[in-house]
Amino acid sequence: MGTGGWASERERESERESERESESERARESERARERGDAVLWPLSVVVAVVVVIVVAVIVVVVIGVMVVVVVLVVWSSGRLVVFVLVVFVFIVRSHLSPAPTTRHDVTPLSCSQRPTLHNSTTLHSPQSTARNPPPAIHRPH
DSSP states (O other), X not given: OHHHHHHHHHHHHHHHHHHHHHHHHHHHHHHHHHHHTXXXXXXXXXXXXXXXXXXXXXXXXXXXXXXXXXXXXXXXXXXXXXXXXXXXXXXXXXXXXXXXXOOOOOOOOOOTXXXXXXXXXXXXXXXXXXXXXXXXXXXXXX
């Protein structure tokens, strides 16, 4: 048992030593790259895409800000700033408190008794509606 433990300990020590050597080699390599002035160059398409996104975001923020300032100045000049602020506040609160509108596409099929039936081949009525509201009579001129 003693020799097996000793061998694995030597293996672990040699692994640690090789890790230290590789780390120091990487550090020396990065130091040499820094001395040479090498920098990571981004591809031109990435740089252009980032600049375009930033410019568009700034333009959108500026346009929205100008619109808000114009609306506030117009409302303020009319003397209804308090009412405007209250209306905007209520609108924001209601939009955040109300549940999001859900569109349901999972329509359950109608049973045979609920399916619409065709009367006189001109109008569409369900059996329940014909019991309450008979189909209109066709009036013919005399």
